[in-house]
Amino acid sequence: MTTLGICFSNIHDHNIPELTKLRTIASVPFGGRYRLIDFAISGMVNAGIQNIGIITRTKYRSLMSYIGSGKDWDLNRNNGGITFLAPYFEAESGPLYSNRLEALFNSQKFIEQSNADYVLLSDCDLVATFPFKEAIEFHEKNNTDVTVIYTKHNFDYHINRYSHVIEEDEDHNVTGIRVTNELYGDLNFGMNAWILKRSVLLQMLREANELNMKSFSKELIPLYMGGRINFKAYEYKGFIAGIDSLYGYYRTNMWLLNKENRHKLFDAPDKPVITRVRGSAPTKYGKNAKVVNSIICDGCNIKGTVINSIISRGVTVGENAVVKNSILLKKTIVAPKADIDYVITEKRALITKGRVLKGCDTHPFFIGYGEQV
Numbered sequence: 001m002t003t004l005g006i007c008f009s010n011i012h013d014h015n016i017p018e019l020t021k022l023r024t025i026a027s028v029p030f031g032g033r034y035r036l037i038d039f040a041i042s043g044m045v046n047a048g049i050q051n052i053g054i055i056t057r058t059k060y061r062s063l064m065s066y067i068g069s070g071k072d073w074d075l076n077r078n079n080g081g082i083t084f085l086a087p088y089f090e091a092e093s094g095p096l097y098s099n100r101l102e103a104l105f106n107s108q109k110f111i112e113q114s115n116a117d118y119v120l121l122s123d124c125d126l127v128a129t130f131p132f133k134e135a136i137e138f139h140e141k142n143n144t145d146v147t148v149i150y151t152k153h154n155f156d157y158h159i160n161r162y163s164h165v166i167e168e169d170e171d172h173n174v175t176g177i178r179v180t181n182e183l184y185g186d187l188n189f190g191m192n193a194w195i196l197k198r199s200v201l202l203q204m205l206r207e208a209n210e211l212n213m214k215s216f217s218k219e220l221i222p223l224y225m226g227g228r229i230n231f232k233a234y235e236y237k238g239f240i241a242g243i244d245s246l247y248g249y250y251r252t253n254m255w256l257l258n259k260e261n262r263h264k265l266f267d268a269p270d271k272p273v274i275t276r277v278r279g280s281a282p283t284k285y286g287k288n289a290k291v292v293n294s295i296i297c298d299g300c301n302i303k304g305t306v307i308n309s310i311i312s313r314g315v316t317v318g319e320n321a322v323v324k325n326s327i328l329l330k331k332t333i334v335a336p337k338a339d340i341d342y343v344i345t346e347k348r349a350l351i352t353k354g355r356v357l358k359g360c361d362t363h364p365f366f367i368g369y370g371e372q373v
Helices: 037-046 061-067 100-106 108-113 132-141 198-212 215-225 246-257 259-266
Strands: 002-010 051-055 081-085 119-121 126-128 146-159 163-168 174-180 182-197 231-235 240-242 290-292 306-307 322-324 337-340 343-345 357-359 365-367
Touching: 002 037, 002 100, 037 061, 037 119, 037 126, 051 246, 061 081, 061 146, 100 198, 100 215, 108 198, 119 337, 126 182, 126 198, 132 231, 146 163, 146 174, 163 231, 174 215, 174 231, 182 198, 198 215, 240 246, 240 306, 246 343, 246 357, 357 365
Parallel strands: 002 051, 002 119, 051 081, 146 231, 290 306, 306 322, 322 337, 337 357, 343 365
Antiparallel strands: 119 182, 126 240, 146 182, 163 174, 163 182
């Protein structure tokens, strides 16, 4: 049995508008050297999926440049590999899709032309070692029409975003899917990852089109619940974090400074997180440089102090500068004697000499692309 992978690259851009002003959420940098799409694509590749469509909408030049031919994921193939699915409908120009269902309508021919048995749908706003291989095996073993992947998660702070809360019986049959924009406490959190028989998905799309439906979660899924087709739930038990806001982005990155979290996310032998390989020069450390509990990527020039921070490629930290509890994206410059704490910078930001910037853990100070402060 074969599976076609579909990634939605723009669906959650509104979660972190500060970082998606010039890019899709799929191409947002994470952990210094990764992009958010790496986790979904790596899960698909680790599951043996060799044909992946990336649904785009806007601002996807950066994503296309990053993915390229798919070589780093072993997806540069004559048949299959990576396909970028254009944001328009049948005409060369027209209305951009506004939701998941319209995006699937737009990609229906791509799905029809595949000879895969199953289709795996995934978003790009979660950081996890996606269990796609095991979930597909579960789906096939149970001869299921639709399998939804979820995780038991405790939301220790309130999240306002539309998500699925999954209800299941002891045999993993889905008895209910609640769509809510308020998440708090212990929940069966739907990961927006679905495995469907390709024939079933195409049937659902045809009927949704005939009925002029607008929502995958609120209209199409409920239509097929209650016996029309069989739904099962597969539980994921590994590391997971969601990027639902700038605070969520900051918090999830900071979790990587914990060795146990890094181990859970990156050290599974059968689930490597694959990213694009770049041939940067090693980082240079000055004689008075000090680094404590931080992630420093290649190509940096560190002369000052870095504590509890994540530093992307090509960043400069000047002499007697102090960087604490911060995330600095590519080619940021922190001039000598600057002092920053709880700061997130976009690419090519400049923090001038002697500048003092202080945010807090729940509201980090943000500096935009190329801005000088």
